[in-house]
Each structure stands twice: as structure tokens, then as C-alpha cells.
Amino acid sequence: MEFVASIIDTVFRPLKDYFARTVGYVMSCGDYIDLMVHEMSELKSKRDDVGKDYNLDDIQRIIGDRLGVSWENRTPKERAGVLYRVLSKMNFVLLLDDVWEPLNFRMLGIPVPKHNSKSKIVLTTRIEDVCDRMDVRRKLKMECLPWEPAWELFREKVGDHLMSASPEIRHQAQALATKCGGLPLALITVGRAMASKRTAKEWKHAITVLKIAPWQLLGMELDVLEPLKKSYDNLPSDKLRLCLLYCSLFPEEFSISKDWIIGYCIGEGFIDDLYTEMDEIYNKGHDLLGDLKIASLLEKGEDEDHIKMHPMVRAMALWIASDFGTKETKWLVRAGVGLKEAPGAEKWSDAERISFMRNNILELYEKPECPLLKTLMLQGNPGLDKICDGFFQFMPSLRVLDLSHTSISELPSGISSLVQLQYLDLYNTNIRSLPRELGSLATLRFLLLSHMPLEMIPGGVICSLTMLQVLYMDLSYGDWKVGASGNGVEFQELENLRRLKALDITIQSPEALERLSRSYRLAGSTRNILIKNCSSMTKIELPTSNLWKNMTNLKRVWIASCSNLAEVIIDGSKETVGSNALPRAILQARAELVDEEQPILPTLHDIILQGLYKVKIIYKGGCVQNLSSLFIWYCHGLEELITVSEEQDAAATGGEQALGAFRVIKPFPNLRELYLHGLAKFRRLSSNTCTLHLPSLESLKIVECPNLKKLNLSAGGLNVIQCSREWWDGLEWDDAEVRASYEDLFRPLR
Template sequence: MGSVFSISLSCDTIISRCWDCVAGQVIYACHLQENLADLNAALDELKERRNDVLRKIVIDTKQKLRTLDEVRGWLSRAETMIHEVDELLIDGPEEIKNLCLGACCSKNYKSTLNFSKRVAKSLRDVKDLKGKGAFEVVATEAPAAPVVPRPSDSAVGLESTFNKVWSAFERKHVGIIGLYGVGGVGKTRLLTEINNKIGVSSGGFDVVIWVVVSKGFYIGKVQDDIAKRIGLFNGNWSDKAPEEKAIDIYGVLREKKFVLLLDDIWERVDLSKVGIPVPNQENDSQLIFTTRSKEVCGQMRAHEKIQVQCLPEEEAWELFEEHVGKDVFDSHPNIRGLAQEVAKECGGLPLALITIGRAMACKNTPEEWKYTIEVLKKSANFVFPNMGEEVYPLLKFSYDSLPNDMVRSCLLYCSLFPEDFEIAKKSLIDLWIGEGFLAEHDTVSQARNQGHYIIGSLLHACLLEDVDDWYIKMHDVIRDMSLWIACSCEAEKWKFFVQAGYHLTQMPEGGRWKGMQRMSLMKNKIENLTEAPNCPDLQTLFLDNNGQLKVIHNDFFQFMCGLKVLSLRGSLGITELPVGIAKLVSLEYLDLSSTNIRELPIELKALRKLKCLNLSCIFLRITIPRGLISSFLKLRILRMISSYPFDVAAEESNECLLEELQCLNHLNALTLSITSAFALDRYLNAERLHNYTEEIGLQMWKDSKQLNILSLANIESLNSLVVGQCESLEEVKMEWAVEGRMIKAQSHIQTSVIATQHCFQSLHIVFIYTCSKLRDITWLVLAPNLRDVSVAGCNEMEEIISEVKLSQVAGLVGTLTPFVSLKYLNLEELPKLKGIYRNALPFPCIKKIDVRHCPKLRRLPLNSNSAKTNTISIAGNEKWWKELQWEDESTRNAFLPCFIAT
């Protein structure tokens, strides 16, 4: 009996377990519909997370950061999972049809059970993967080379000082070297030569770190710059306190043999607070810094203090002669002797020699040189505090020599920006237009041409410096001189108040606003603007890049009735404008770009003089009341690129905006983003807007697989085109409309002439990003004047210009050679890219090719005749570079010095 009872218990257990198993399987089927719906929603969330990550990558790419391997791996897994789940969901409706008995049974039980399990597992996996994609940081600085070579101007006259510094540098007991001297004497040039010499010497240093300190520095900026060079600037670095950062920096540098180069110190830098081990004979590391004060050398406990002195007469003449040019001396026999007198008046100051030398480079008569000598002799008698006896008067000579007050105003205006700030030429010219500096023109294009002419004049006069094609900056000595003029020398005329980059947390006291005409509080940490300063004379107010600024009190603008220019660019904490902004009845320029403003108040209608409105890069959707834009009857410039003022589905709103834009009779420059094929059609029908559209963004498309690029061909003013986050876009076609019919390029013999003469002649910049299904962008051959092309995050991109597609549109492109004007080519995160163009290209203008994470790109369209007329750099991963295939060994050798490891 005992045996029987034992068997009975075993059977019950077996039956119970079988029932649990069956019930568990039934649960899968019962929840199938619910799980499918949840899976759909989870997949959408995963796609959104992927798009957010890709958008961050695109932004970081612009800043030349390297995407983290963890992020690239997550994106790869996300793409695979999205593809697999999309495939799985296709079978969902069929499996649902098989369900019966209240969705708890199936006509094909085994199939439904397996499918239900896959759905349940995929739901868990998608949620898990989405959670792992919440990256605070997606990119970091590329591993630093020991030394980063820096561009160097002529070092004429600095040879003896350089040798003295290098000799001290090679002595092991000298750990800290201080270079001091007056502004403009060549300290930075000397430090640059030291940096570059270390790069080619055999000193065995692990890392050379260059940091520009500048006046009013704060410890966090120095720590951040060091962290970027030694690989610490990632993760939660920005959230750490200075004390924590110092510990991290010290932990890395104490294990390294380093050289720290600090440029432009104005006060003691406490090395321990930064986290820098004191350089000495034991750790074999060194510190070299530049300063304008010998006292600072003592405060920094420099083992060697070396004065960088003005040049002796012979070397000063050599430098001056170099910048004036031989042709001027040959133009009249008396000029050389007069020029030597001018060089003497410069007192051997290199900056003055260069600045005045370039200013005199077109003076071909003795009378002009005699006048110059007279002016310099008068100016040299003045003494100005803290800047030596001759610096500002000498530099002011170049300022006084500018052609008119308008150009001088434009120069002084640049001193409103922070020290070492890179100023966008386009934004600067917009500001000049808003200020009324530029002469009245019928079109913004004409005004902009004048602006570029003025920038060119200031560059040639050595009063501004070129950064690249789009940015300029001001030498700190020239900026000091400009502020001296604007704040002291001619205070009654200019009345500048500049505390840009001072890390203020509160606005200046109300009394300091009184009588001021232009105020710059850029790049601070001001949290709120509550006091209403009494400043009826104020014309310009810069509040850019105050990231902590959240509150602007309703009465803040109450006593600024004369304000013409207001800029809040980059102040991300701002989400709304006070209705009190309606008090600014004289406002002509308003920049709200790169803020988080959610809605424009209808009270802005009071700004009837507004000429320029910048709403670019407001990524959160911004509400613009109907009738607001059309109320700005004097509006000339409207920028809305990468901003989305209306919901994509709100077709009526889009049409309303286009109608309002067409009502603006003075509108002359427009940039905007178009978020659907439907909206593009509406825009194309608004032909009046085509005359002044400068930049178009085709972004966030979800309703079209194709784009006919020739629909944009007649927009003659189109300068820049952005195509991004168009997940459905598979093909960019080239079809010409003739009498209402679409004619394929190869079938219409005349289209070649039409395209060659009229297509995209003004298009200079193209940026393609996150178009995951796009395979090529062959249409670029129709843009003969392209200067900058960037392609990023396009997973299916196989070719930039497809040979097959090119043959299909032979009748359209004719004999066009691509990229004859191209200067910059940037290719990033293109995993399937195999080619750029079928043949080698001449690239007569190319400056840089930057390739990142394009593992299948094995050949560049270069041969030994490419880029012969200019210097080119090719940036990329070392492994990729080593695996590149070249036409022949001579081509490889020709481009070997051009490579920059990233």
C-alpha cells in the first residue's frame, strides 16, 4: 500500500506541474495582443532614444569629438533590434487572426505559442536596450597625441630669445620658466615655437598641454582644458567640484612626464588647486608660461625669468620689411629710407611692426610715408596705464588709418565679445545691419557684401584674425586697445561697458548702467534679471551664453526705450519672454537662437521697428501666435533653421506662416526648416520666398521615401542645405519639370545646359545627417560651388556619388567635375560607405578631409595631381589610414605628411 500511495503522490505532482506548464503557455497567447501593442510602443521609444543619441553625436561631431565605443556598440545593437522587431511585427496581424476562444487559444497552436514567446522576449529586450541608451555623454576627445602642432606666423627676430628659452628648457633643474614682456612683443609666437620644437625633439614627454589662461580666468576653465588633453573630459566631469577635478588631474599627471604651456597669465595660478604636480627635477616635468608682468613670474616661483624684449633695430627692420613687401620699396627710390624711419617709430614691438607694416603695404608715394612718420611721432609721446609707453598709440595708428567712422565702429564692436572668442562672420554682419552701421542698401545681400568687405579690410590691417572661412577673432592686445578707445579715450562717443566672460552670477548694479550705450554681459552665470536699470541711452545689450539665466522680470526692460539690439543667444535656461519686452519699441535686432523659449508673446507686436529676428536652433517646438510675424512690417532678416514653430501635422498652421512671410515686403533673408513633403510643396508654391531663402533644412521627414532635389534648383539665393533625421528617405532624384511634366534627366537633351548654368550656383554648404536609408547623394555634382560637405550617421550610405546613378543622369550633369570648389569634406559614422567618387579629382581648393568611423572606405579620390596648389590635411584613425589603398606609391608618399591622427 505504501508503494501505491507513493506512486499516487508522484502522479499528482506530475499532473500539477503539467497543468502549470500548460497554463503558462496559454498565458503567452492570451497576452499576445497586449504584448504586440506594448512592443509597438516600446519600439517607437527605442527609435526616439536612438534619434536622440544620433542628434547628440552630430552635435559632438561638429566639435570634433570622438564617439564612445560604448555608444557605437549600443547604436549597432539598437539598429539590429529595430530591424528584427520591425520584421517580427509584420507577422503580428496574421497571428492575431489565428486566435480564438477569447484570444486564449489558436487555430495553429504551436506557431502562435512560438510567436507569442518571441514577442514577449522582444518586449523585454527592447525595454532593456532602451534603458541602456540613456547616455549622459556620447563622445569624448580623441586620444591625445603627445604634442599638438600649432600654426605659427613668422618668427623673425625671436631666434636669440628662442635659443635662450630652449637652453633653459633642456636644463633639468629648471622646472618652471616664465616669459614676460609687453603686449604684442611676441610671447605667444615664442611659446608656439617651443611647443612645435618639443614635438620634433626627442624629449620623451608623455603629453604637452597648451592652455590659454587670459585675464579674469577661473580655475574650472584651466582644469577643463587640461582634462580634454589627458582624457578626463567625459562622463560626469562637468558635475564635479574643482577640488574633485584637481584630485583627478593630479592622479593622471603625477604618473606622466609632462610639459604644461600656459599662455597669457595675468595673475598667479595656484598649481595645487588646479591639480598640477609642481614641475621639478624629480618628476622631470616642466611648466612654461607667458605673462605681461615680471611680478607674476615671481608669484609663480619661476626658476628662470626671461624677458621677451622688443626687437633690435636690424631685426625690427627685417620684420617690417617682410610685411610691407618689396614691390612698395621698388615703387619710389625715397620710400625705403622713409620706411626705415617708420620702423624706428614702432620701437621694435613686433605687433606694431606687423600691424603698421601691413597697413603701409599699399602706400606707394613718399607723401603718404611722411604723413605716417608725423602721426607716429605725435602719438609716441603719450603714456597709457598698464600698457607701456607706446603700445596703444602705435596700435591706434592703424585704427585711425581705417577709411571712415563706420569701419572704426565695426572694429570696436568686436571688443564686445569675450576674450579669445570666435565670432561668426554671418552673425556679426547681422548685428552690424541691426545697429545701422552699414550704409543703406536695397537688399540684405548688398549689405552683407559690404560687411564682408569691411571684415576683409580689418583682417588685412591685422586688426582681426582669421579662424576659418566662417569665423574671425580679435587678438587680445587689439581688443584691449579697442576697449581702451571705447571705454576711456573716446568715452563720450562710445560708452562701452564690457564684462564678458567674467563669471558674474548677478547683473551689475543699476548705477553702472547709467549713461552706457553698449553693454556686453556675455558668457556669464547670471541667474535672474529682476532690477529695472535706468538706462535710456542703452542701444545694445548682449546677454548671450548665460546658461543659468532663467528669470527676466517683467519690468526689466521698462527704462530701455532706446535699445536697438538685444541678444539672448545660447542662454538655454530661458523658457519664456516677459510681456514687458513690448517696452522695447526701438528694437531692430532680436536674437533668441539656441534658447528653450516655448512661446513668443503676442506683445512682441509692439516691436514695429524690428529688422532682424533670429529663432534658429530652438529644438523644442515653439508656438508663434498667428499674425505676429506679419506684424513686423520692417523685418528684413528672419532665421528659423533647425527650429520647428508648428506641429508637422498642422497643415493649416504651415500655410498660415507662409502666407504671413509673403506679406513682409522688406523681408530679404530667410532661413527655415521644412518638416514634411507636404510642407515642402507648400513652400515651393510660395514663389516670392524663393528670392531670398538662404538656408533650408529638410528635417524630421516621415512621410516620403523620395525627394526630387531639382525642385529646389530655382532657389537662386540658396546658400546652405541641411537634410537630417529623414528616416523614410531612400532616394534623392534628379528630375526636371518641363511644362508641368517631370522629365528624367537622361531623356531631355536640353536639361544639361539648364542644369549646368542655373542649378545650385549659390549652394556652398551641405550637411546630411541621420538619413538611415539613403544610399548616395549623387546630386551633389549639380552644385559646382560647394565649399563644405558633411555627411554623418547614414547607415546605408554606400557611395557619395554613385557611378551607376551618374550614368543614368549623364544628360543632366554633362561634363561637370564634382567638388572643384570644395574646401572641407567631413564623413562620420558611415558604416557601409565604400566610395566617394569613381575617379581621382583635382580638388584645387581642398583644405581638409575628415573621415571618422567609415571602416569600409578604402580609397580616396586622390592621385599625385590632386590638391597640388594648396596644403591639405587628412584626418582619421591610424588603422584606417594604414589600410587605405592608393593609386601608386608616389601618391601615397605625396599625402603621407598630410595625415592627422584622430
């Protein structure tokens, strides 16, 4: 009760604020009012939740009953007038618990307390937007408990014997308390359920139950899952509910990529296709996830691009997905629990969704019959290298299949049986050859083939996938045949994908790069491009070369192992036709008209230069406006980050340079991250004739650059320099004051 008293103090402290006339509590992770009611029986008879189903009449009736006002034969407007007159003559505290929609105080007859009034209106909600739309003066977000008070509450409910238990039991108790995620009702319920448990095996079993079937733990359904379910029930659409349940397929406390979950939901059909552009479809997905965050059912993950589920919200979702615990294998979720082999095929038969991701499964040797299965998640089993032939033969309803981050070297025969498959992820597998029967997947919309040693695709497979909207093939197959160049799949097969909206591609010849740039639809769909092994390419220009004119959605350019590439030219000051140094015959053949007003590479955020032994980065003027990260790896001949062109030097002669002043250049005004690795000859960040200004730079990482002795750059926003201690100690500084100003930025390499 001491702990509950502190919670009550936290809840009611804002009410003592003289200026806070309306106070809103946003219950981001559980209901503290529920906790108080749970512990203080005298509150139960005085409490009515507002809830989503309450209307104006209900709320007026409840308030009238508390005030002893009779409502017979009165209209809502008359009742509002009576309430207003009564409440205006008294000091009152009105608690509106569990508010889901904004309430109109004027229509209810509730006078909003004035500046000099002692009255208060207090509301609790799980939706922060409700407070904003009701003009709440003081808003307090009630977060989950940090570890120390959470552990204290849990120990109190388990009992004093926990302190004298064995170290093993105390360790298990801490693990169990952690799984409650700081949610007070869960800590109380689980703690009480474990009060009579005295052996380590009982505690271990409780941890397993909480992972797999949390509703089986004593008191969980009634005291934890049912209260949480109110948030689920009050979601405005089935799409939102399904999207939330889908997030429970991921491991506990897993930071889920928003784009990842949205792609799955598109494949499952949760996100409708009212929109034609893939960006619009993804924006709809982000909007759904945002609604779930507003409802306090999802949390921010490792960054803004990721989300997480609170452990108890996930437990609630799994309970609902299993038809409230009556069909435990309907959603067969064993994600991140350390499985060494998959459950037997007989357990798959009734499953609609299965997740065995992030385990240690080595082989799938049975052929399960799963007529209802829609999603199968096997990703993140690094030792999985064998799936038996015919494995997919009896999964006619499967729509989403994720085999990424496994060691499989081939797809099993029978993959063509997946007649409804929409989403196939083979990212980071060991597959070198795609089977011809893959072309039979006529409904496939997402095909993810990036980061794999893919060498052979049978002719006709790609162009057979006529419904394909997303194709990712960066750091993967790149031997596209264009005229006499290339030996693999005809580039025309890509151009035949009329529905394609998002493309990541590997290019291994200047001819293929030119063909891509001239294909309006393909170029406009390209998000990430890897240009590698183009030995005939001698220079390339960013951002204004006509090569990039149609790539209006390009996010990343990665150039690797182009042995004769000598110049990457930064020239954002003017239109430059033909300066990408593709072979002369290609440039002469180019006849496509371009829109002079169209911005060039407006979405380009990342540039990676890797293994370019002759390259220099030449600055001619202007900038790459929205570039946020620049990685340069193993470019052994690079001596300085930016080399000012001869034209720029000549233009400066007689100007600032004649006056002895250093010119400041700003080629990357929005660059936040710079990573230099393995640059054997690298000596300086910019030439001796200028100072490099990176106004937005936040992170600088330098590894294996032994000849770089000075940090001659201007970066006022820099907050981290990651490097080895040995290299840092060997840096040369203009004076001790400059060194001292940088010292706090140093972070040793991990």
C-alpha cells in the same frame, strides 16, 4: 637698449639694399619709429611726423629748413624747383614718418633716386595701400613681436628681480606680457609700470586693470594709447570709428564673425540703407571692415570670414568709448572676464553699450533703468536660464539685443517695451514658445531663431513684424500650415513679409517645400534650408529640378530624418521637371514658368544628409558646380558614396567599359571637404564601374565607417585624412607605394 638696437637694425637693414631706392614700412601693429624715438632722445629734435594734416607747403618748409634753404616770397612750384636742384646734387636719405595719404614727389620737388643713386626715400605708414599708390620699390611689414623677444623686452623693463620672484609672480608676469600682444611700446610701458611691484596681488590687479580699464595703468595713456589714437583719428568717417569701437565689445583676442558684427552695425544704424539688397548692405559692411584692416586697426581672425582686434587697439577703443577714461560705465564692457553675476543695476544707468558676453552669469533678477542703452550683449552665458519679468521695461533706446547661447526657456514679459529694437538674437536658447507681445516689435529687422526647440508661435506674430529683413529659423520651428498640411503658423505669414531679404528655414512637409519653391520672393531670399521629417518624400534631385529654380541665393541644403527618402539624384546635365518626387497632386498643380537660361543653385556650397536610413546618392550626369562641403551622417543603409545610375551604366557599355577601362566621374568638381560619420554599411566611395574624381578635395574625415576598407578615389589636392588610428591601420591598399603616398595625410581624430 640691446633689444632696441636689434629693432633699429631691422628697420635700417633694407636701406643697405642697393636696388631699393624707395622703402616703405607698413606698421601693422604699432610704430617702431615711435619705439626708437622713445628710447633714443637724440632723435626727438630731428623728427616731424607727416601726419594727415600736413600739406605740401608744410613738407617743403620742413625739408627746406633741414637744408638751410630760404623760402621767402616763393611759390610752391618755385620751391619745388629749388628743392629738386639741391637734392639732385647730393646723396640723401629722406624719412617721411606716419604718411596717411600718397605724396606727389614731383610736386614736392623731391627727385626719386635713380637706379645708380645712393639716395633713399623711406616712408612709414599704417596703411599698406599708401605704399602701393606711391610705387614703393621695397615694402616691409613690421609685425608685432613673437613671444620670445617680447618676453625678453618685458623682463628687461621690469628688472632683474622678476627672475628671482615666486613662480606665481612669474606666471602673472607672463600673462601680463601676453596681454601686450607683442607691441613694443606696450611691453616697455607696462614693464616699467610693474618694475616696483613685488606681490602676486599687485600683479593680479594689474591684469584686471588691463582687461577692464587699461588707461589706469601708469604711462598707458601717454605712451601707448595716445600714439595708437592717431590711427583712429585719421579714419575718414564716423561710421568707421563707431564700427571699430563696436568691435571692442567682444572679448580680448576673440575671433569675431564678420557677418555677426555687420548685423549688429546695421541694427545700430552705422551702415546706412542706401542699398535695397541685403547682399549689397553686407558688402558695404565688409568694405568698412576691410578699410579698418587696411588702417592696421583690425587683423585677420581664424579665417577670412573673421576679424580680430589687437589687445592694445582694443584697449585704445575702450579708452575712447569711455570718454578717455572719464565715464567708465558709458561702455560697460566685461566680456569674457569670468563674471558669475552681472554688475548691479546702478552701474547700468548711464550705459550706452553693455557687453557681458562669454561669462558665467546665472540669473538677471534686477530691473535696470537704462534710458541711453542701445546695445546689450549677453550671449555665451551658458548657465543663464532666468531673466526676471519687466527686465526690459526701462530700455526705450535699445536697438541690439543678443541672448544667444544661453539657457533661457522663455522671454520675460515686457519685451514689447523695446520700441526701437532692430536686432534680436535667440540662437541656441531653450525657448519653446514665443510670446504674443513679440509681434509688437514694429521696428525689428533681424530675428534669429535658429538651433532652438521652438514649437509654438502664436498666429499673427510673424506677419506683424513688417520691417523684418533677416529671419533665421533653421533647426527650429518648421510646422508651417499649407492647406490641410501642418498644424502651426500659416505659411502665408512668411509670404506677407515684404521686406524680407534673407531667410533660413526649416521645412517639415512636401507641401511647405513646394509652396516655398513657388514663392519667388521667399525662394530668392532663402539662404539655408533644413528639410526634415518628410516621410512621404521618396527622392529629391540636385541641382536641376524645378524645385530649386527660384532659390538663386541658396547656400546650404540639409536633409534629415526623412524615413522613406531612397534617392538623392545628382543630375546637372539637363533640365528635369517634376523629378523631385513630391506627391503627384502637387506636381500636376505646378504651372509656374521658369527661365530656361537661369543657372540652378549657383551659390550652393554645402549639403548635409543626416539620418536617411534608405538613401542612395544616384549619379545621372553633370555636376553640382560650386559645392564645397558634403557631410553624410548616420545614413545606415548607404553602401557607396556615389551610385552610377542604370542609364549611365548602359551608356558606358560598349565604350570605355568594353575596353576594360574605368570611367571617371566628377559630380562635385569644387568639393573641398567630405565628412562621413556613422555609416554602418558603407563599403566604397564609388561603384565598381567608375572612379570618383574630386579634384579640389582638401579634407576627408571618416568616423565609424567599419566596412570601408579602400579609398578608391582620385583627389590630387588632398592634404588631410582625419580618422581613427585603428581604422587607418586596417585599410587595404593596392601596393605599399600607394599606402606610403597617403601616410603623410593621416591625422588622428581628436
